[in-house]
Amino acid sequence: MYTVLGSTKNRTLRVIWTLEELGLPYDQVKGDPGSAEAKAHNPSGKVPALVVDGEVLPDSVAIMSFLSDRHNALTFPAGSVERLRMDGHIHFLLEEFDSLLWVSAKNSFVNPPEHRAAEVKPVLKWEFERSLKRLEARLQGAFLMGEQFTIADILAVHCLNWAYTAKFPDASPVLKDYAKRCRARPAYVRALAER
Structure with missing residues (x-):
């Protein structure tokens, strides 16, 4: 289970769309950049961010790449x-x-x-x-x-x-x-x- 920080009004939509394409379960903590909701999980307040194994990882494209690599879909093998x-x-x-x-x-x-x-x-x-x-x-x-x-x-x-x-x-x-x-x-x- 993943937790996504942010709302679909910003780049967080990219991450949520990726999760939906992959058919993965996730929780969403809505919040705008710098909001109290975002800062409660990510001190910088940056969104989107993905909580993985207790670590908060920002940047929409990095998250999309991580998810597609980890779940072997929406991408191609590294080195190809x-x-x-x-x-x-x-x-x-x-x-x-x-x-x-x-x-x-x-x-x-x-x-x-x-x-x-x-x-x-x-x-x-x-x-x-x-x-x-x-x-x-x-x-x-x-x-x-x-x-x-x-x-x-x-x-x-x-x-x-x-x-x-x-x-x-x-x-x-x-x-x-x-x-x-x-x-x-x-x-x-x-x-x-x-x-």
Whole structure:
């Protein structure tokens, strides 16, 4: 049994979706970053975090990788060319999507007002729009890795969802269909359901 810290309003959704895809039991302690609920389990207040064997481990992508490796699903064997390709997708998504969205969030509401720079947002949106074309070119069929759904798809769709709510440039019809196909998965629906 795993315990997940955080709510589906943030990157915690990635972890919960992964757990649901794997069919694993888990408890969820809801709480926003820095909240009393999060700090009760993780002194830094960082979410998402996964409690494993009494240890609190943060970082959504590291948790997704750990879970998929540990339960031998949503990934490929370490050292395989397929794993290299999947990890390449993950690094691309972190560099070209997640990081841009996070910098925008910090300059919108996360940082104190005196430490925000609104003038950076148009550049972030321009870079994001350019990367959308690159993401579309990476699709190798139904998913990033062809017909096999992986944690790279969870990360990609979470970033596309986040971009939509943050009013970033719109995805192409191909990417919208891809995201819709992933969001139709029963595990995604379960991940969003109230626990």
